[in-house]
Amino acid sequence: EDFDVDHVVSDCRKRVQLKALRDDLELYYKLLKTAMVELINKDYADFVNLSTNLVGMDKALNQLSVPLGQLREEVLVSPQVTVNKLP
Known part of the structure; x- marks a missing residue:
């Protein structure tokens, strides 16, 4: 109000x-x-x-950016790989 x-x-x-x-x-x-x-x-x-x-926290966060991006890609791809391996 x-x-x-x-x-x-x-x-x-x-x-x-x-x-x-x-x-x-x-x-x-x-x-x-x-x-x-x-x-x-x-x-x-x-x-x-x-x-x-x-x-300096911004530098630490930037350093985590690439590994987190890679981990994200692996997690997103993992279900596809599992589905493709099913008979």
């Missing part, structure tokens, strides 16, 4: 003053910002380690 700012403000204006709404939204923004910074700081080392561990 799409968030509609105008709808939320219009709906809230019926119950609270705009100043109170603004103050509440500012407080909520500060709480979210603090929580986001804490989350980033908590997992930052893991994030950096992940990106460090992924360095």
Whole structure:
């Protein structure tokens, strides 16, 4: 569902003053910002380690590409060979 700012403000204006709404939204923004910074700081080392561990992974995956392609061909051909050997 799409968030509609105008709808939320219009709906809230019926119950609270705009100043109170603004103050509440500012407080909520500060709480979210603090929580986001804490989350980033908590997992930052893991994030950096992940990106460090992924360095060179593309080369390793490329090296597997040819053997996996060959294995795929063998698997696809194997049922045909078995069928051809049936009496």
